[in-house]
Amino acid sequence: MYVCICKGVTESDVRKLGQHGIVCPQAIASSLGLTDRKNCCGRCLKKLDEFVALATGEQHAVGCR
């Protein structure tokens, strides 16, 4: 299922980031290119908590700066 239409990001893509230890909101957004305001609508940046939940498998994210 797509979680970002602008970048074509799927739930699986976000879970893969989590498997590589990328679970911080900022790191997830950067890794997925969601900080590229020129080509993104910005809607996803409002749902980063849901991305973190996907990346962590609903576990509490730790180690974010």
Ligand code: FES
């Ligand atoms: S839907 Fe993800 S940035 Fe637009």
